[in-house]
Amino acid sequence: MKKTNRKYSHQGRPPAKESEGRRERILDSALTLFAGHGIAGTTIAQIAKDSGVTSAMVHYYFGNREGLLDAIAAERLAPAIEYIWAGVSEEALAEPRRIVTEFVDRLLEAVEKMPQLPQLWSREILNPGGMLRERLLTLVPLERLATVISALSLAQQKGTVNPMISPPLVMTSIMAVVMLPITAWDMLGKIPIMPALDKEVLRHHALALLLDGLCPEKSREGQQ
Amino acid sequence: MKKTNRKYSHQGRPPAKESEGRRERILDSALTLFAGHGIAGTTIAQIAKDSGVTSAMVHYYFGNREGLLDAIAAERLAPAIEYIWAGVSEEALAEPRRIVTEFVDRLLEAVEKMPQLPQLWSREILNPGGMLRERLLTLVPLERLATVISALSLAQQKGTVNPMISPPLVMTSIMAVVMLPITAWDMLGKIPIMPALDKEVLRHHALALLLDGLCPEKSREGQQ
Amino acid sequence: MKKTNRKYSHQGRPPAKESEGRRERILDSALTLFAGHGIAGTTIAQIAKDSGVTSAMVHYYFGNREGLLDAIAAERLAPAIEYIWAGVSEEALAEPRRIVTEFVDRLLEAVEKMPQLPQLWSREILNPGGMLRERLLTLVPLERLATVISALSLAQQKGTVNPMISPPLVMTSIMAVVMLPITAWDMLGKIPIMPALDKEVLRHHALALLLDGLCPEKSREGQQ
Amino acid sequence: MKKTNRKYSHQGRPPAKESEGRRERILDSALTLFAGHGIAGTTIAQIAKDSGVTSAMVHYYFGNREGLLDAIAAERLAPAIEYIWAGVSEEALAEPRRIVTEFVDRLLEAVEKMPQLPQLWSREILNPGGMLRERLLTLVPLERLATVISALSLAQQKGTVNPMISPPLVMTSIMAVVMLPITAWDMLGKIPIMPALDKEVLRHHALALLLDGLCPEKSREGQQ
DNA sequence: TATGAATGAGTCTTCATTCAT
DNA sequence: CATGAATGAAGACTCATTCAT
Numbered sequence: 001m002k003k004t005n006r007k008y009s010h011q012g013r014p015p016a017k018e019s020e021g022r023r024e025r026i027l028d029s030a031l032t033l034f035a036g037h038g039i040a041g042t043t044i045a046q047i048a049k050d051s052g053v054t055s056a057m058v059h060y061y062f063g064n065r066e067g068l069l070d071a072i073a074a075e076r077l078a079p080a081i082e083y084i085w086a087g088v089s090e091e092a093l094a095e096p097r098r099i100v101t102e103f104v105d106r107l108l109e110a111v112e113k114m115p116q117l118p119q120l121w122s123r124e125i126l127n128p129g130g131m132l133r134e135r136l137l138t139l140v141p142l143e144r145l146a147t148v149i150s151a152l153s154l155a156q157q158k159g160t161v162n163p164m165i166s167p168p169l170v171m172t173s174i175m176a177v178v179m180l181p182i183t184a185w186d187m188l189g190k191i192p193i194m195p196a197l198d199k200e201v202l203r204h205h206a207l208a209l210l211l212d213g214l215c216p217e218k219s220r221e222g223q224q
Numbered sequence: 225m226k227k228t229n230r231k232y233s234h235q236g237r238p239p240a241k242e243s244e245g246r247r248e249r250i251l252d253s254a255l256t257l258f259a260g261h262g263i264a265g266t267t268i269a270q271i272a273k274d275s276g277v278t279s280a281m282v283h284y285y286f287g288n289r290e291g292l293l294d295a296i297a298a299e300r301l302a303p304a305i306e307y308i309w310a311g312v313s314e315e316a317l318a319e320p321r322r323i324v325t326e327f328v329d330r331l332l333e334a335v336e337k338m339p340q341l342p343q344l345w346s347r348e349i350l351n352p353g354g355m356l357r358e359r360l361l362t363l364v365p366l367e368r369l370a371t372v373i374s375a376l377s378l379a380q381q382k383g384t385v386n387p388m389i390s391p392p393l394v395m396t397s398i399m400a401v402v403m404l405p406i407t408a409w410d411m412l413g414k415i416p417i418m419p420a421l422d423k424e425v426l427r428h429h430a431l432a433l434l435l436d437g438l439c440p441e442k443s444r445e446g447q448q
Numbered sequence: 449m450k451k452t453n454r455k456y457s458h459q460g461r462p463p464a465k466e467s468e469g470r471r472e473r474i475l476d477s478a479l480t481l482f483a484g485h486g487i488a489g490t491t492i493a494q495i496a497k498d499s500g501v502t503s504a505m506v507h508y509y510f511g512n513r514e515g516l517l518d519a520i521a522a523e524r525l526a527p528a529i530e531y532i533w534a535g536v537s538e539e540a541l542a543e544p545r546r547i548v549t550e551f552v553d554r555l556l557e558a559v560e561k562m563p564q565l566p567q568l569w570s571r572e573i574l575n576p577g578g579m580l581r582e583r584l585l586t587l588v589p590l591e592r593l594a595t596v597i598s599a600l601s602l603a604q605q606k607g608t609v610n611p612m613i614s615p616p617l618v619m620t621s622i623m624a625v626v627m628l629p630i631t632a633w634d635m636l637g638k639i640p641i642m643p644a645l646d647k648e649v650l651r652h653h654a655l656a657l658l659l660d661g662l663c664p665e666k667s668r669e670g671q672q
Numbered sequence: 673m674k675k676t677n678r679k680y681s682h683q684g685r686p687p688a689k690e691s692e693g694r695r696e697r698i699l700d701s702a703l704t705l706f707a708g709h710g711i712a713g714t715t716i717a718q719i720a721k722d723s724g725v726t727s728a729m730v731h732y733y734f735g736n737r738e739g740l741l742d743a744i745a746a747e748r749l750a751p752a753i754e755y756i757w758a759g760v761s762e763e764a765l766a767e768p769r770r771i772v773t774e775f776v777d778r779l780l781e782a783v784e785k786m787p788q789l790p791q792l793w794s795r796e797i798l799n800p801g802g803m804l805r806e807r808l809l810t811l812v813p814l815e816r817l818a819t820v821i822s823a824l825s826l827a828q829q830k831g832t833v834n835p836m837i838s839p840p841l842v843m844t845s846i847m848a849v850v851m852l853p854i855t856a857w858d859m860l861g862k863i864p865i866m867p868a869l870d871k872e873v874l875r876h877h878a879l880a881l882l883l884d885g886l887c888p889e890k891s892r893e894g895q896q
Numbered sequence: 897t898a899t900g901a902a903t904g905a906g907t908c909t910t911c912a913t914t915c916a917t
Numbered sequence: 918c919a920t921g922a923a924t925g926a927a928g929a930c931t932c933a934t935t936c937a938t
Contacts, residue, residue, distance in 0.1 A: 022901090022902095036352070036353045037264070038351075038353060038354075041262075041264035041353070043927085043928060044929065044930090045927085045928075045929090053903095054902075054903055054904080056903055056931085056932095057902065059929080060900095060901075060903090096439050097439050119353075122346045122347070122350065122351060123347050126346065126404065126407055126408045126411070127262075127346060127407055127408075128260070128409075128410055129262060129343075133411070137411070142414070145415060160439060161438060162432050162437065162438055162439065164431075164432030165428075165429050165432045165438060166421075166426075166428070168412065168421070169405055169412075169421075169426065169429045170433075170438065172412065173400075173401050173404075173405070173429070173433055176397075176400035177400055177401060179400075180350065180396060180404065181393055181396050183350055183351055183352070184350045184351075184396060185352075186352055187350070187352070188393075190361065191366060191373070197390075197392065201393075202393065204389075204390070205388070205393045205397070206397075208389045208437075209386070209397055209434065209437070210433065211437050211438055211439055212386055212436075212439070213432075213434060213435045213436035213437030214321075214386055214389060214394065214435055215320050215321050215384060215385060215386065215435055215436070267911065268911075268912065269911075269912090277919090277920095278920055279913090280913085280915095280919075280920055280921080281919065281920080283912080283913065283914080284919075284920095289912065289913090470922090483801075484801045485712070486712050486801060488712035489712035491906085491907060491908085492907075492908065493906085493907075501923085502925080503907090503909090504910085504911095504924055505924075507908080507910080508921095508923070508924090513907095544886055545886070545887050567799050567800070570795070570798065570799060570852075571794070571795050574852065574856045575710075575791050575794060575795055575855055576708070576855070577709045577791075579713075581859070585859070590862065594863065597863070609887060610880050610884055610885065610886055612876055612884070613877050613886060614873050616863060616869070617873075618881075618886065620856060620860065621848075621849050621878075621881055624845075624849055624851075624853070625848055628848040628852065631794075631799055632798045632799075632844060635798070635800070636841075636844065638809065638814070639817060639821070639840060649838050652836055653838035653841045653845070656834050656836030657842075657882065658886055659887055660884075660885035660887070660888060661880075661881065661882060661884035661885030662768060662769075662772060662833060662834055662837060662842065662882055662883055663768050663769050663834065663883055715932065715933085717932075725898090725899095726898075726899055726900080727934090728898075728900080728901095728935085728936095729898065729899075731934065732897075732898070732899095736933075899936105899937100899938085901937090901938105902934100902937105903934085904932100904933100904934095905932090906931085907930080907931075908928100908929090908930085908931100909927100909928080909930100910926105910929100911924105911927085912925100912926095913923100913924085914922100914924085915924105916922090917920085917922105
């Protein structure tokens with residue numbers, strides 16, 4: 001069941017579609033369909049059809065639905081999550097702005113490699129009742145998160161971080177600001193006066209908002 | 225099929241439980257179960273059982289599954305969305321900070337009244353493939369959104385709004401920062417050094433982050 | 449799930465086929481098919497077809513395969529078993545010959561009413577791994593059996609019962625001698641010089657063999 | 673496809689486990705699993721796993737499921753049946769008591785060598801619908817059975833056999849009294865006052881019951 | 897010989913939906 | 918209004934069997 005995660009170990013290109021085995025192709029299809037219609041809304045038959053195999057074949061490789069979800073979690077999502085968190089370097093911990101910058105960049109890179117990530121993350125991981133939640137809870141590097149939270153608290157005491165924000169919520173906020181617009185991408189496209197919207201625009205927007213806020217110069221008197 | 229939306233039209237108390245008809249009870253159950261297991265993961269029989277009726281009764285009231293979703297969208301979610309957007313007052317448009325503050329507060333009030341909102345929003349509305357998306361797209365006040373975006377752009381030109389942010393993404397960012405942590409509430413609880421986390425903490429965090437950023441005083445050189 | 453067992457409570461005729469509900473008809477079909485092909489060899493679809501319903505209907509009435517087996521055990525076989533054991537009267541306990549006679553007669557009456565009994569008994573109840581075994585173990589009146597065994601032991605001490613037999617095996621032996629030939633009925637029919645074989649012949653054979661043995665007059669020297 | 677039946681042709685020891693080929697090991701597993709869960713309840717994959725081969729291998733050796741059943745019947749059960757019937761010697765035919773004694777002993781010896789026999793016999797051979805029935809019907813020495821029946825009839829005319837018993841049913845009765853308690857062995861163990869029960873006890877019980885009956889001294893008037 | 901891969905047919909089960917009452 | 922009964926279609930999963938290697 002173990003697989004080396006070629007995709008995230010290096011910065012490697014994905015291997016040629018031809019050389020991928022059926023197993024990988026099934027996982028690809030599952031990932032995409034799960035992102036598109038939700039896990040509960042996707043049948044094994046749909047995955048099989050999309051990947052050009054019979055549904056019996058899906059059972060052959062993964063045993064059952066649960067086994068497929070396990071594989072998706074372990075072989076596709078866990079590496080992505082690891083990759084994202086590996087992005088917050090030790091040196092960055094001392095500089096809150098770097099924490100944000102590096103984390104945002106890792107998120108965007110992960111999404112680049114796996115476009116289904118934002119939707120799976122918001123639907124199946126973040127949500128209680130999400131079908132990948134339990135499976136990934138153990139894979140999220142809680143101690144890493146704790147380290148970052150501590151670093152932010154320390155910086156807050158030193159006065160380099162906004163004293164009003166709540167350190168434990170920061171990483172969630174970053175993920176939210178980066179991932180959710182991607183999820184809603186096409187919805188935003190419906191807005192009439194929407195200008196060109198791409199990952200670069202999103203990156204600048206997210207960094208500016210997270211680091212300096214909407215109205216940085218403004219005095220802070222009337223806030224609540 | 226249309227119903228007045230007693231809940232959000234005024235600030236009125238919800239009507240006495242007794243007076244609610246079966247129809248409303250079915251909608252309540254549906255809303256909660258949809259939020260908990262996703263729409264695709266919820267059967268009519270579950271909703272029927274939870275609301276103490278037979279599943280034939282659900283069909284009697286709503287025709288079919290689609291009809292139930294229509295009703296949930298029109299009678300429960302549309303009013304909530306209307307309520308949220310109604311919060312950005314005309315006067316606020318001139319003051320970006322007020323836009324944010326009022327919007328955040330409306331969001332939190334809406335969640336207070338309908339705790340299922342964050343999960344339904346991220347799963348079934350925001351996500352492409354979400355089963356309420358199409359139904360609500362027409363109900364989102366796009367012209368209102370356009371107005372706000374224009375106001376933010378104008379303020380940006382006047383120098384009262386961070387020139388690096390992207391106005392069309394602002395409202396999405398606000399919703400993300402407020403709603404997602406609520407969705408992930410219990411997940412965040414698993415973090416060891418998590419302090420007390422409640423709506424008030426979230427409100428201050430969201431407002432501080434959105435308005436002033438994580439590191440407001442810092443110079444802005446390293447931002448690449 | 450409880451049903452009065454009309455069939456065995458009195459000596460009543462079975463109710464008219466017409467008035468039986470679908471549920472009963474499904475149980476009838478199941479009983480017959482289970483006896484014919486074994487439980488493991490019978491599909492729900494076969495039962496459904498035989499009883500003129502859809503297989504979804506079988507699930508509607510019994511929940512699942514296990515539920516159907518439960519119903520067969522509780523509503524059909526348990527009453528038959530009760531009926532058989534109820535046949536050994538209190539007065540009979542003092543007279544070993546009456547125990548045998550009454551038990552044999554009850555067995556034959558039960559088979560008369562439920563011709564599937566011998567096959568189900570030998571395949572699915574008696575056999576370890578039989579699918580009704582666990583379900584019926586609790587229903588067999590063990591204390592009644594114990595009473596009979598005690599009575600036989602006592603009679604053995606008084607000299608009215610063959611001192612060489614083993615009382616705990618007696619009831620099993622009786623059932624075996626009566627039931628197994630019925631199971632193998634058609635097989636026996638293949639034997640060339642087989643005379644007319646019917647229940648009456650079987651009854652006399654069983655009683656004679658069980659009570660007096662094959663060679664009653666013979667001295668008992670060579671028996672090692 | 674034919675194999676010499678080493679096990680029953682002589683009194684030979686079973687060959688060393690090592691020298692048995694895979695084919696024999698598959699048959700062993702099949703025999704045991706068939707006895708345990710019934711033939712219909714046993715899959716080829718289970719047999720393969722139990723015998724340490726792949727299920728493709730089972731097909732390689734036996735062609736298909738039917739072929740495996742053929743082999744079980746021809747190579748394992750037929751020899752056992754032959755062995756049992758070979759036990760009724762020519763000399764015994766003149767003495768009914770010897771017929772019984774020798775047949776009982778052969779049955780017990782056969783069971784000793786093949787503990788799965790009683791269960792397979794009652795489930796899959798004796799029962800109509802039993803999956804080995806057709807295959808073994810031709811293998812049962814019908815003419816031998818006819819000979820024995822004739823001998824018993826003759827003895828009955830001569831007065832050395834109970835005139836009330838039915839000669840064609842005698843051999844079935846013997847098998848029933850010997851085999852069925854073995855099948856139900858563990859079930860009998862559940863009975864509270866059950867004394868030690870082993871093959872020797874069973875042998876004496878069966879012989880005593882079959883030869884002399886439960887109440888040999890009793891007068892034979894009330895037997896109706 | 898031996899096996900991993902592959903599959904069509906079938907099994908149990910669920911579910912939205914309908915309808916007579 | 919309300920429901921128990923009924924069902925067709927579809928879902929997950931199993932299994933005997935085949936085949937290229």
